[in-house]
Amino acid sequence: MANATNTFRPEIRFLFGDEERTLRDIDPQMTVLDYIRLTERKSGTKEGCAEGDCGACTVVLGEPDGNGGMAYRTVNACIQFVPTLDGKQLLTVEHLKSKDGSLHPVQQAMVETHGSQCGFCTPGFVMSLYQLWLDGGEDDRGAINDALAGNLCRCTGYGPIIDAARKAGGVAAGDAVEQKRRADVAARLSSMIKDAGTLAIEHAAGRYYAPRTSDELASLLVAHPDATVLAGGTDVGLWVTKMLKRLDPITYIGDVADMKSVYETDDALIIGAGVTYSRAHDALGRVAADIGELVRRIGSRQIRNAGTVGGNIANGSPIGDTPPALIALGAKIVLRMGDVRREVALEDFFITYGKQDRVAGEFVESVIVPKPKSGLVFKAYKISKRFDQDITAVLGAFAIKVVDGKVAEFRAAFGGMAGTPMRAKKCEAALIGQAWDEASLNAAQLALSKDFAPMTDMRASKEYRMLVAQNLLTKLFIETNAPEVATRLVGKEAAHV
Ligand SMILES: Cc1cc2nc3c(=O)[nH]c(=O)nc-3n(C[C@H](O)[C@H](O)[C@H](O)COP(=O)(O)OP(=O)(O)OC[C@H]3O[C@@H](n4cnc5c(N)ncnc54)[C@H](O)[C@@H]3O)c2cc1C
Ligand code: FES
Ligand code: FES
Incomplete structure (x- = not known):
């Protein structure tokens, strides 16, 4: 491997909701959506298009924000590969309900505004609404449209879903309980990958490297000039899901801190x-x-x-x-x-x-x-x-x-x-x-x-x-x-x- 001074780690570590996961021996091209549905056996997250267009597969990813808290964002699980979860928290629609079974405010709002009919798009919308809630909520129609533009619904019409966004509101700025929750998650994630070296998967189906510095990335690409550079995967993901390409090796730049x-x-x-x-x-x-x-x-x-x-x-x-x-x-x-x-x-x-x-x-x-x-x-x-x-x-x-x-x-x-x-x-x-x-x-x-x-x-x-x-x-x-x-x-x- 390229950088002899670094240590390499063969397993992916992340949080699935609140539960720690350590994955070894996994095809690095497996999509996050397939992992959720086929390995975790959680079928809430749906596949509509498998190319980032419909939003049925929307999940929320969290990662430490560098200031002791967490930064959350929605992504399309259908075009992200499982190793990109390393060091992050993955939240699906199954994680929103409270332990006592009560619905999350965005789910409750969807029920009360009749925001779901056939339900196929609903988990994706709920996750986009959940992200809006995490960001403090929104009342402005333009801002809500912007947050939901990546989610398509064929039956409900968007009016009730926009109403749900307004009704759900959002977490209050500075909410002490939420801040503590985020700080705890950030601390857990940091300790899971601290001093754990660079993720390097060498699986029969293909290799995957996730360098942490640009120097390490540069050495890896000199050693593997034929590697596919993976950034956000919004093009590369489709090469796999639509063109059925095998990519070997993949070098992921999303964890390169100085880039x-x-x-x-x-x-x-x-x-x-x-x-x-x-x-x-x-x-x-x-x-x-x-x-x-x-x-x-x-x-x-x-x-x-x-x-x-x-x-x-x-x-x-x-x-x-x-x-x-x-x-x-x-x-x-x-x-x-x-x-x-x-x-x-x-x-x-x-x-x-x-x-x-x-x-x-x-x-x-x-x-x-x-x-x-x-x-x-x-x-x-x-x-x-x-x-x-x-x-x-x-x-x-x-x-x-x-x-x-x-x-x-x-x-x-x-x-x-x-x-x-x-x-x-x-x-x-x-x-x-x-x-x-x-x-x-x-x-x-x-x-x-x-x-x-x-x-x-x-x-x-x-x-x-x-x-x-x-x-x-x-x-x-x-x-x-x-x-x-x-x-x-x-x-x-x-x-x-
Ligand atoms: C649903 C959907 C909607 C889209 N809408 C738009 C749109 O409105 N406008 C638009 O312009 N594009 C759009 N795109 C295309 C895509 O989002 C963009 O081209 C995006 O900028 C690609 O960036 P990425 O980080 O996801 O790249 P990746 O998919 O990770 O990589 C793209 C290519 O660049 C190479 N690469 C990436 N980073 C580097 C690097 N640092 N050095 C060398 N090579 C590198 C990869 O090897 C690959 O060849 C859309 C895609 C989807 C799926
Ligand atoms: S399944 Fe359509 S965006 Fe992922
Ligand atoms: S409720 Fe049927 S696609 Fe949205």
Whole structure:
């Protein structure tokens, strides 16, 4: 094994509710959902889609928050692998009822508001509501919708479930009993894995390593350059459940402590590759409001609680949401192999469809997002068929600086328009140095049709993609230009939408 100075541990240790579990000799690709249903024989948690879309498999995961308490989050059990439970607490719908048999407030609220009919989706909704309750509850309709967007119901209609969210309320901030419970769980978990070394499973079905430091990760990947890097598993999980792939070995980066932080310098935000969308959201929103909103619309709460910005980049997808926005902002990534690091402009990382500037054994360590300089306006627009839980058809991201009516700086990047996320360089050239007026807008739209030859697929036709991309420029024009100019161009009402 790669790092001879470390100790390795072959068994997974976690809490299932309040009960300790130590698992040896387990296929590292077994999903948490299969474990719950087939090994624990708890059938409350359901399988609907096995791809993170429906929320029927929603469970709550807790882990020590580093301040003596616990941080809880919902995830889709269907696309998480069992070894990722190491050092955590797994809570399913079976854990909510009190010892005396009384229902938890969120369960009681679901009963009283008639929030369940056939019941198939109900355990998943209950777990999302339970997370909302753990977070203190919510009354605002938008916030409740956001918390429930990853749970689908075919029969009840969402009204009664939203009523249940309001009725259940939440745990009071500073509740002494709850705080003590969390502190006790955190202490138990910490003692279970303290000094226990790195999880390393070598099973006949495959190997799995969960390094705890980036140095250890780097050594492991040098020793196993063919390893599949696993971050949030919101792509990789589907390779197993939908494509039935065998991955061997897997190197999990979710426990690498020094890649799980976001920190700021005067000029930039640095996001570790193990940081989930949910944790990156606020900081990205402070850099530019539109990128915060973009991240808020990625998948669902469960997906954002697991998926990472690093994974969104490393997967090389032409329709990942963060790359075009990060390219427009001029972001860089830090790639590392062994002890050697190199910084690459994000736009240069994507070479062609399915090919990135990354060699075997190298990994994305962090993402450097520059803060927009004074006067630079950033806008990003995601176009998809549904608002939540949908993959992008076209995404346009723009960073523009207008000085004395002229475009002084302009970077435009698109997703869904080519085999990779890509800058629209002809479009940029058509605008830079020009007055920010209708004539330049038209010229930029024409240039855009020379930048890209999009394809037709199940999400959109090539004609639709091009028209939408050009219209996004119009939207940018309206939102960044004087109202009277915008009104003349698109009509009085549209200009004020
Ligand atoms: C239901 C659902 C909805 C989704 N909605 C959206 C959406 O709205 N917008 C969107 O953009 N995406 C969406 N996705 C896709 C997915 O969530 C994102 O691409 C996510 O960012 C992947 O990150 P991850 O941490 O889960 O990566 P993983 O699945 O763990 O890994 C993805 C790929 O990146 C590699 N990798 C991960 N981290 C590193 C690293 N540090 N170094 C090197 N390689 C690495 C892995 O080996 C793998 O090839 C959705 C997925 C699902 C299942
Ligand atoms: S079974 Fe549908 S999200 Fe997991
Ligand atoms: S109650 Fe039937 S799917 Fe929701």
